[in-house]
Every structure is written in structure tokens, then in C-alpha cells.
Amino acid sequence: MVAQWEHIDFEGKTWRQPNKKLSSEKGRAVVPLASQTLELLSDLRMITGHTDFLFPAHNGENRPMSVATMPRALNRLGYKGKQTAHGFRASAKTILTQNGFSWQLTEEQLGHGPKDKIVAAYYREGSLDLRRPMMQWWADALDAMERGEPLPDSKPYRI
Helix, strand or coil: CCCEHHHEECCCCEEEECCCCCCCHHHCEEEECCHHHHHHHHHHHHHHCCCCECCEECCEEEEECCCCHHHHHHHHHHHCCCCCCCHHHHHHHHHHHHCCCCHHHHHHHCCCCCCCHHHHHHCCCCCHHHHHHHHHHHHHHHHHHHHCCCCCCCHHHCC
């Protein structure tokens, strides 16, 4: 998914991804954004907000960043053979479920809709209100990890 500024809703605190298969609001995956994410996006908008893309190509602002950019950056940082960009999703799912967030919520956050066609037909709105506090906890947990502190208690974030 190529992140475009037109899909970021700062007021609604969401990233609406069009054309996703996940059965949520009118065929769009809706990703809740934590306060730290909104702050980072606000800073990024000062740099790339004049383009369509959050991360434009370095040699042409009318194109998104190459899909090879993240793997190359991880390799240069010394993570070759140790970590992939997609691996961060698996790490997030593992840490979230280990801290009491439901498997279903983490699956939905990753954009995985219900496998059962009948359930998917009725599963329109998703659980955005339940995923918001989960993603805020995730952002707070990442901050704690960066500072070398224990993870925050997840119970106040779970509804």
C-alpha cells in the first residue's frame, strides 16, 4: 500500500487505505493512528506534504518510494538476514497478543479480514474503537522499549 497524504485524516486520527479487501468502511481498511504517529506524520508533512506521497521517491516526487528502499535500509543498518520490514508486523502481533490483546483484533489491524465468506459479508465496520487503544498501547510500548523501560500495563488499554 502506497501511503498518500489524501488518505491521512488528522482530525479522525486514521489512515484510510482504499481498495483493500478487508470488509470495513466502504471497502477501505481504516487504520487508527496513535498520538505519537500523528506527531511524526505532522513533522513529516513539513518535509513531504507538498507531494502526493508520504514517502516520495528521492529522484522524483511524482512517484512513491521504491519497495526496495526499506530492505536496503535495514541491510545497511546491519539487519541483513536478521530482520525484514514485513517481520515488524509479526513482532507487533506477537507482542500485542502476549500482552492480552485479542487474536481477532490483531488480525484485523494487520488487514486480515474474516476468512468465512458469510461472516465477512456482515463484518462491515470492523472494530475501530477497540483497535484505537490497542494501537496507542503499541506506540507507548515502542517508546518504553526505546527507553529500555518495561512495557506499560495493557489492561487500561483493553476494552
